[in-house]
Ligand code: ADP
């Protein structure tokens with residue numbers, strides 16, 4: 001790989017099936033960037049343990065996510081694709097960082113504050129320490145950029161702070177990475193209009209069976225404007241999702257229909273469903289083709305882990321020396 005290429009790194013939790021928000025906010029960028037960047041991408045199964053406490057579910061989610069990326073066009077020759085739990089350096093570096101960060105710094109994290117605001121009193125220490133592990137994930141690979149959706153902005157900023165703290169305490173070691181967030185797809189709305197998220201049950205799952213996908217699209221929340229009346233497209237969830245996948249002409253056409261009246265939300269939903277099926281046609285077929293090929297999928301991840309380990313162990317060795325652990 002030419003040294004001039006900038007390095008990107010990102011991770012995604014195997015906490016459920018990938019949805020349109022994951023795809024547009026993050027996965028699509030990861031795949032597009034393979035052309036021009038040196039890419040590291042991992043399945044964040046250590047982070048997923050903060051919420052998934054069922055071995056079968058963890059395995060299934062991990063496998064589905066790996067197949068999803070491959071079906072969407074991830075090329076293992078171009079991207080180092082691996083499982084976080086295969087690289088023990090992540091948890092080792094996590095501990096070193098955990099001894100540097102202060103509790104009030106972690107108390108400011110949105111995910112922690114949200115959990116507290118919801119009145120959850122007995123959250124795991126893992127959830128509290130989540131951003132520290134994420135900093136270890138990132139900094140081990142010395143990336144230039146971290147492509148993510150907007151909800152991850154704070155986590156990347158915290159990783160930068162942790163890198164600076166380490167560098168000032170023990171000497172220049174880590175590159176300070178920048179987040180890469182595409183503004184136009186920063187927050188994809190879900191079927192109820194709030195941010196699409198597995199935790200809100202408002203997702204459109206790109207690899208769901210057609211009947212289920214239909215149920216999700218038909219379930220998009222709309223107001224009660226009657227069919228014949230003109231409607232404001234900007235205020236409609238169906239339109240707001242449609243415009244993320246449709247061409248300029250298609251968007252214009254739907255906008256005109258909304259404004260004219262005589263076009264119901266049911267019609268709009270049918271058009272959206274057809275658009276989703278068309279957009280993901282090839283990937284959905286590939287998903288079905290790859291899914292039974294377990295050996296191939298596992299070998300891709302194992303091979304990725306071998307490559308990731310080389311870089312991660314190099315960085316960790318330097319860190320251990322810097323903190324004063326004897327390494328020979
Ligand atoms: P979820 O909120 O469904 O649990 P994750 O936290 O696993 O999603 O997110 C995986 C990646 O997808 C992250 O980079 C995140 O920023 C991005 N992402 C998730 N939901 C959205 C959304 N609604 N809009 C834009 N990006 C999103």
Ligand code: TRP
Pocket residue numbers: 009010011012013044047133134137138146148152155
């Ligand atoms: N916290 C991220 C999410 O929920 C997943 C993640 C873990 C990650 N480690 C990372 C993303 C490192 C980017 C870089 O989506």
